[in-house]
Amino acid sequence: xxxSIQPSDIREALFxxxxxxxxxxxxxxxxxxxxxxxxxxxxxxxxxxxxxxxxWLPIAKKHDMMQEIATVMFPLLADNIAAICRETTDxxxxxxxxxxxxxxxxxxxxxxxxxxxxxxNPAQIEIELTETALPRxxxxxxxxxxxLTATGISLAMDDFGTGFSSxxxxxxxPFSTVKIDQGVVMTMQDxxxxxxxxxxxxxxxxxxxxxxxxEGVESEEVxxxxxxxxxxxxxxxxxxxxxxxxQFISFVNSGKRWLATPIGQLRHVEIDxxxxxxxxxxxxxxxxxxxxxxxxVLAISNDQTCRLGKWLEGENHSFATMPEFLSLTGPHQExxxxxxxxxxxxxDGVSMRELQAMAVHFNRKSEALMIGLQSLEIQVxxxxxxxxxxx
Numbered sequence: 500x501x502x503s504i505q506p507s508d509i510r511e512a513l514f515x516x517x518x519x520x521x522x523x524x525x526x527x528x529x530x531x532x533x534x535x536x537x538x539x540x541x542x543x544x545x546x547x548x549x550x551x552x553x554x555w556l557p558i559a560k561k562h563d564m565m566q567e568i569a570t571v572m573f574p575l576l577a578d579n580i581a582a583i584c585r586e587t588t589d590x591x592x593x594x595x596x597x598x599x600x601x602x603x604x605x606x607x608x609x610x611x612x613x614x615x616x617x618x619x620n621p622a623q624i625e626i627e628l629t630e631t632a633l634p635r636x637x638x639x640x641x642x643x644x645x646x647l648t649a650t651g652i653s654l655a656m657d658d659f660g661t662g663f664s665s666x667x668x669x670x671x672x673p674f675s676t677v678k679i680d681q682g683v684v685m686t687m688q689d690x691x692x693x694x695x696x697x698x699x700x701x702x703x704x705x706x707x708x709x710x711x712x713x714e715g716v717e718s719e720e721v722x723x724x725x726x727x728x729x730x731x732x733x734x735x736x737x738x739x740x741x742x743x744x745x746q747f748i749s750f751v752n753s754g755k756r757w758l759a760t761p762i763g764q765l766r767h768v769e770i771d772x773x774x775x776x777x778x779x780x781x782x783x784x785x786x787x788x789x790x791x792x793x794x795x796v797l798a799i800s801n802d803q804t805c806r807l808g809k810w811l812e813g814e815n816h817s818f819a820t821m822p823e824f825l826s827l828t829g830p831h832q833e834x835x836x837x838x839x840x841x842x843x844x845x846x847d848g849v850s851m852r853e854l855q856a857m858a859v860h861f862n863r864k865s866e867a868l869m870i871g872l873q874s875l876e877i878q879v880x881x882x883x884x885x886x887x888x889x890x
Contacts, residue, residue, distance in 0.1 A: 504555050506562040509542075513571050517543050520572070520579050521741040522592070524750060525712060525734045528726045531759030533751045535591040536583070537627070537734065538576055539741045540568075566599055569606050577613045579744050584623050587751045593625035593655060601628070601640040607647065614650050621651035625676065629657045641672065648673045655712070660696050669707070677704050681715025681735070688721065701728050705767050722757070729763025760883040761818070762876065764810075769872045771806045772834075776865045779838045783845040783854060800839035802832045823875040830871050834864040 512518050520538045527534035542550040559565060580592045600606045613619045626647065648654055655676035656669065660683045669677070679700050686693040697713065704711035713725050716735030725733060738757070742750055779799070802808045811828060818824035841857045 504558055506558065506564060509555055509559050509564060510567075512542050513568055517545075518568070518572060519543060519743070520576055521743055522579075522583070522747040523734060523741040524739045524747065525732045526738050526757050527732050527759070528730055528763065529759055529761055531757045533590065533755070534732055535593060535625070536747060536751075537741075538579070538592060538594040540572065541741070541743075565597060566603065566605070569596075569600050570609075573606055573609050577609070577619060580624065581618055582744065583748055583751075584620060586748045590751060591623050591625050591653065593627050595627045595629070595657065597629070598640055601643050604643070607643045610647065610652075611650065614652070625653040625655050627655045627657040627678065628672075644672055655710075660700060669709075674709065676710040676712060676731075678712045678714055678734075684713045684715040684721065684725075684735075685717060687724070697725070698728050701725075701730050701763075702767070702770075704731075705729060725763075726758075726760060727763055727766075729767045758883065760879060762879050762883065765872070765876055765879060768807050768810050769869065769876070772865075772868065772872070775805060775807075776834070776838070776861075779842060779861065780858065783841055783858065799842055800835055802835040805835070807831060818875070818879075821875065821878060823871065823878050827868070827871050827875065830864065830868040834861070834868045837861040837864045 519541055521541045522536035522538055524533050525535040525537065526532070540552050540556070542552075542555060544550060559568060576594060583590065583592060596606065610619075610624075614621050614624075628644075644654060653675045654673055655678055656674050657678045658680040659677040660680045668674075677700065679697055683693045683696050687697050688694070701711050710731045712732040712734060713721075713730050714734045716722050716725065716733040717737050719737065721735075722733055722737060739750060798804065803812060808831065811824075811831065837857070837860055841854070841861050844857055845854055
């Protein structure tokens with residue numbers, strides 16, 4: 500913190516236009532393209548020096564200036580986002596709102612007005628909310644969040660992994676994204692605990708259907724680790740520092756690409772189906788099979804509603820021409836049928852000898868599917884290696 504900066508200096512900068520928004524790019528691990536950016540406030544001093552927020556924002560917070568800054572700066576932010584979205588496609592811009600912004604109607608009304616007037620596309624906006632800044636009695640804030648997300652605006656939990664009640668907050672509010680704190684990401688190569696937090700957070704986000712962004716990516720090695728783990732997006736100095744508006748637009752439109760591979764997504768799918776198979780066996784040989792109704796049994800036979808089925812039929816078209824991918828449908832259907840037969844037999848009370856024989860058959864079908872998934876994983880890794888060599 501710069502102790503020579505006074506609140507009056509900040510207020511003068513605010514009303515003289517010396518405060519501006521810079522944007523730090525984010526990269527998608529699946530496409531290898533710029534997928535978005537985070538708006539960050541910078542102070543351009545008269546001497547040409549540009550101060551990051553960390554140098555003066557704590558002073559503004561201490562003197563209760565945050566609402567004033569947000570009110571004055573939001574129209575400029577809306578103009579900046581509109582300019583970015585006119586010049587680029589398939590990009591989402593994130594910006595931070597604190598509890599005070601969301602408890603009052605001022606900034607919320609400005610944002611809703613910009614969306615309803617067609618100035619901002621809600622699908623290209625993401626609000627970042629730091630979990631540790633949330634009030635414990637935030638009914639007004641929660642109501643405003645619901646109003647904003649109802650328009651299609653996304654909500655991201657910033658600094659995930661540093662708060663004490665992150666999981667409970669994820670349960671209560673309609674977050675679509677978690678951002679893993681940069682301090683945890685930056686130490687994951689040197690700390691077993693940091694690495695465990697990052698990897699388990701990615702897995703948890705996947706199981707909850709959330710996008711997960713890692714901030715603080717400062718090396719290619721960390722980028723690769725996160726990609727292998729199935730992270731969605733990356734942000735950090737290794738990709739780019741925050742850029743002024745015109746430079747950010749030029750950077751996005753430059754065509755710069757990073758190595759893209761869905762290997763992490765594939766590994767999540769493998770884990771999903773392995774756990775599904777273990778749950779089938781627990782259902783049959785545990786104490787729960789007598790309580791399984793017919794609807795639940797029939798659901799097991801539907802190979803298109805499980806995560807692997809949706810993945811095979813859904814968005815992952817990057818595998819569409821690979822023989823290893825195309826050959827998965829048959830084994831996947833067979834393991835579901837074997838699981839259905841096994842659970843139905845247990846429900847109908849067949850002998851333990853028959854159940855054991857059917858369980859062996861189910862395991863063989865499961866193993867065949869896993870072999871197919873691992874073969875696909877090998878091909879994907881080899882293709883990624885070739886791409887990296889050519890690059």
